[in-house]
Amino acid sequence: MKAWTIEQSGSIDNLNWSDVQDPKAEKGQLVVKVISTALNPVDYKIMESGNSNWTYPHISGVDLAGEVIEVGEGVTQFRVGDRVACHTDLNKNGGFAEKAAVDAVSFDQAASILCAGMTAYQAVVQKLNYSQKETILIHAGAGGVGGFAIQLAKELGLKVFTTASSHNHDWVKSLGADVAIDYKTEDVTKRILEETNNEGVDLIFNTVGPDEATEDLKRLTFSGQLAYIAGGPDMGTVKPFTLAPSIHEVALGAAHSSGSQRAKENLALMAKDLMDRVAEGKLDAMVNKVLSRDELPDGLNEVKGNHVKGKIIVRIQSE
Numbered sequence: 001m002k003a004w005t006i007e008q009s010g011s012i013d014n015l016n017w018s019d020v021q022d023p024k025a026e027k028g029q030l031v032v033k034v035i036s037t038a039l040n041p042v043d044y045k046i047m048e049s050g051n052s053n054w055t056y057p058h059i060s061g062v063d064l065a066g067e068v069i070e071v072g073e074g075v076t077q078f079r080v081g082d083r084v085a086c087h088t089d090l091n092k093n094g095g096f097a098e099k100a101a102v103d104a105v106s107f108d109q110a111a112s113i114l115c116a117g118m119t120a121y122q123a124v125v126q127k128l129n130y131s132q133k134e135t136i137l138i139h140a141g142a143g144g145v146g147g148f149a150i151q152l153a154k155e156l157g158l159k160v161f162t163t164a165s166s167h168n169h170d171w172v173k174s175l176g177a178d179v180a181i182d183y184k185t186e187d188v189t190k191r192i193l194e195e196t197n198n199e200g201v202d203l204i205f206n207t208v209g210p211d212e213a214t215e216d217l218k219r220l221t222f223s224g225q226l227a228y229i230a231g232g233p234d235m236g237t238v239k240p241f242t243l244a245p246s247i248h249e250v251a252l253g254a255a256h257s258s259g260s261q262r263a264k265e266n267l268a269l270m271a272k273d274l275m276d277r278v279a280e281g282k283l284d285a286m287v288n289k290v291l292s293r294d295e296l297p298d299g300l301n302e303v304k305g306n307h308v309k310g311k312i313i314v315r316i317q318s319e
Helices: 041-049 108-112 115-127 144-155 166-175 188-195 210-216 261-279 293-304
Strands: 002-006 015-019 029-038 063-071 083-087 099-103 135-138 159-163 179-181 201-206 220-228 246-249 287-292 311-315
Touching: 002 293, 015 293, 029 083, 029 108, 041 293, 063 099, 063 108, 083 099, 083 108, 083 261, 108 261, 108 287, 108 311, 115 144, 115 201, 115 220, 115 261, 135 144, 144 159, 144 166, 144 201, 159 188, 166 179, 179 188, 201 210, 210 220, 287 293, 293 311
Parallel strands: 135 159, 135 201, 159 179, 201 220, 220 246, 287 311
Antiparallel strands: 002 015, 029 063, 029 099, 029 311, 063 083
């Protein structure tokens, strides 16, 4: 088969569309004909940093959707011809290929909602306690994770604040954001306190990094909650028994290496719930652009440059 491979880590420029051996379905696995793959920041980040568990040439790509073409021993819930979507293990070969072997835990929209959608779902629905809460700040609302988080938070009845460049304000409001703050020109902390009568927000979902997460502590109300995916806050800036915040680390891909079968099954649970919501018209999959497989490196560079609104999909091959 053909796949986008890298011979060494370090750069997106190391990608080559090359011949590799077809995968085989080992016990408990499926082989999937890859139709679509979604591009995520984690794809280029780990491609640049490398992974000690990889052997080369390596195939990246954490999300894929396609059709089952081979079923391994012990797999009873899938059959050849089934249409599936998979969030893959970053330690193994992924979805930037014509075929992929994936663990059996159970096209464009399906691929779009996996990594970004499940990250948002785990933070907003599973980690943060939204019972009797009123407000949430979601960073980078124009991106994939932020956009899904806005929609999920709005469905839960929360007032949604989000940060986004001014040219994306109409977009994030169309997803459900009540207040859009231009982080480039506005003081986010000052604006949040003004909007909440100096109370701060009940919940925050930080997708940016540890410095911003530390600043988020100033934006939380007493006993508020902060979930993060890109580095936690410096708790040394808060005196004990004053703010009393709850801090949640969200590490979606760690489910694969956790050794917990229940954690892997939870990935399937989240994916199914998200796909049901898309099918019912309750969730916009935010497919912004569909590229050909030859354009995959260009798409990754676009993701790396933070120029993406919603999600970029790559068609590896036709149905």
